Amino acid sequence: MGRDHDHADHSELSDVERRVRALETVMTQKGYIDPAALDVLIDTYQTKVGPRNGARVVARAWVAPAFRERLMRDATAAIAELGYSGRQGEHMIAVANAPGRHNIVVCTLCSCYPWPVLGLPPVWYKSAPYRSRVVRDPRGVLAEFGVTLPASTEIRVWHSTAEVRYLVIPERPAGTDGLSEEALAPLVTRDSMIGTGLARAGVTSNVELTRYQRAWRNAAQRTVHGAPIVLSDWYGPRR
Ligand code: FE
Numbered sequence: 174m175g176r177d178h179d180h181a182d183h184s185e186l187s188d189v190e191r192r193v194r195a196l197e198t199v200m201t202q203k204g205y206i207d208p209a210a211l212d213v214l215i216d217t218y219q220t221k222v223g224p225r226n227g228a229r230v231v232a233r234a235w236v237a238p239a240f241r242e243r244l245m246r247d248a249t250a251a252i253a254e255l256g257y258s259g260r261q262g263e264h265m266i267a268v269a270n271a272p273g274r275h276n277i278v279v280c281t282l283c284s285c286y287p288w289p290v291l292g293l294p295p296v297w298y299k300s301a302p303y304r305s306r307v308v309r310d311p312r313g314v315l316a317e318f319g320v321t322l323p324a325s326t327e328i329r330v331w332h333s334t335a336e337v338r339y340l341v342i343p344e345r346p347a348g349t350d351g352l353s354e355e356a357l358a359p360l361v362t363r364d365s366m367i368g369t370g371l372a373r374a375g376v377t378s379n380v381e382l383t384r385y386q387r388a389w390r391n392a393a394q395r396t397v398h399g400a401p402i403v404l405s406d407w408y409g410p411r412r
Contacts, residue, residue: 189296223292226257227340228361230290231372232354234267235345245269248340252290262289262338268331269342270368275326276341277315277368279307280333287338291366298367318369331368341365343372 186194200206230252234241244251248265252258265287268276280286281304286294297303307314311328315321322328331339343365349357364370 218288218293222257222289224290224361224363224366225358226255226292227287227290227363227366228358229255229354230257230340231342231361231366232358234269234342235357236354241269241342244342252340257289259289261285262287264337265290265340266331266337267340267342268329270344272344273323273326274329275315275322275368276329276331276339277307277311278331278333278339278341279304281305281308282334285333285335285338287333287340290340291363295363315369318364320369320371341368343370346372346374348374 197206197208197211201208230244233255234244240251240254243254244267248267249258249263251267252262252265268278270276279298284294284299286298303314308330311330312322315328333339343361345357346360349360360372360374362370362372365372
């Protein structure tokens, strides 16, 4: 009976998570990795480095024109002014949304992502469906994330690589004129800085999975088995 309960708990883990756990166990047993060191790394990127860093950069760009100008000219240096620098963020480029222009970022090869400002990439960012489809159908992918842009809006897709990482500067939401930098930062979601979302007054979550992200996550897991995916098949009932 207890076995059933254990099974129910473990079923929360995806195939990938189970593989990672198994690998970690074997590598620890062989002495290749130190679990304490891994914990420090994971804690760093889960609690100290994450999208709130990028959100502070964006909020400052919204309120401080001089900072925004420096950010657009040399993002690496401007971001370092706020203390954010390091691995996977050595060569940053900021791309700003504007009326009629939307930017979205992808690494088609793997998962290149600006760690110092956004933390670790979400699973869907690394998934084959996102990587392949966002290039040829960015408007369709955006719609699946719940973002519908006017047909006249130009969408620019930026290819994040080992050399260059992009940070999208979303448009400041309407109705936020009186807000301070500190009050604005929570409006800047992680997805708005990748380009799969917009900054919105009243939307402050960087972590909650939307229905669409859940679909991407499920689809990403499915690719492990090499099966072709039609994403729209996955938007039905929660799995
Ligand atoms: Fe990559």
